[in-house]
Amino acid sequence: MSIKVEVQPGGPTGPGAQIAPSWPMLRTLAGIAILSGLLVVLVYQATKPIIAENERILTEQAVFEVLPGAVSKVDFVLTDQGLAPAGEGAVGVTVFAGFGADGRLRGIAFPGAARGYQDVIQFLFGYDPACECIIGSKVLRSTETPGLGDKIDSDPAFLENFVSLDASLNPEGTGLANPIVLVAHGTKTDPWQIDGISGATISGKAMARAANDAAERFVPNIRRDLAKLAAAAP
Template sequence: MTNDVQVEAPQAPPDATPTFAMLRTLGGISLISGLLVVLAYQFTLPIIAENQRVRTEQAVFRVVPGAVTKRDFVLTDAGLAPAGEGVQGELIYAAYDAADQLKGVAITGVGNGYAGPVTVLFNYDPACQCIVGSKILQMTETPGFGDKMETDPAFLENLKALDAKLNADGTALINPIVTVKNGSKTHPWQIDAISGATLSSNAMGKAANTAAQRAAPAIQRDLAKLTAANHTGQD
């Protein structure tokens, strides 16, 4: 007796996905994703810019008491230039009172502290060639020590008339601003350090010196641009 053995026919392999179709699908997904990213960026960019403008304005008005309007300038090799005219460089902020009189110029400096960079906005008074106020914009210093630079009354006295006078050529400070050991201040261009927070105090001194060395010569040279009666305030 013969047993019939059924042999299954080999199954055909599934059709492979055409390479072109797969690449086309992936390309379409990438294109859509990229388009969504661009649209999101373009949508949020004005919001981010407006938030930054408001934060900057608030900081300027806080560091320059009595100011109600400001005008932005750029530090260039040729001097001060109004911002928004295609020039690139560091910004400074001329602040004016309700009578359109210059109240001060907000300038920015950075110094390295214990835990990283300390960014500070200073109020530079062109009349006395001195720094008369400060506001810390960013820092990562140890709480309880670094924050004393904004709360310690004795330390803040350093920044009520910190000397930043220029040399005879008007190109640099006569005396660089420096931080000295607590209780050893003898000159108006020195900052008396906070006891126990010397490195943070040093950062403030470096930031003040950096800001004044860069900005003061240009401010004094182009002071007429800042005090011109026909300036246009910028909110």
């Protein structure tokens, strides 16, 4: 394919002359740009349901990981009016009520997120209303540095913080009685504190913020609608 170029009228004609692209060149470049954009859209549309299904499976597996003893779940949605069963036209953030083989409510899993060193880290936390505490945690999505920031999802000592992390409410039931915070390693004195981990301070702080903010948002609604949740056993 040959491409013609034209010298701008009145411009210089020497070695430093500015050469304007001709219409065929512009048309070719525009066609390439349109085709590239179309391919990106088609690939996105083709992979979107696959990605969504993979995320659903990952989240479902995480629910049973953060709620020990749960073998089934019922999805709820947090709306402006409180918790409502999912799939009934309710719009909001999804939480998961987990039930044991005996049909008893084992706990509720809810999402949380906070910015780490690289990007926003997404979590799932398990809450047990019997002890009013967080009993499990799982990183759903993270781009933290392998071997450092990702310790928050793999270090056994650090994960012990989330076996019984106090998330009890204030007397009014409107928020946590004590904020969930990260403290320096070896200085934890209270059940609502998270004992820090070396090499992952920023990620640890993000996890503490995510747990605190998520508990502040979800736990008051869980306590208020606890009877509704317990009665939803599949």
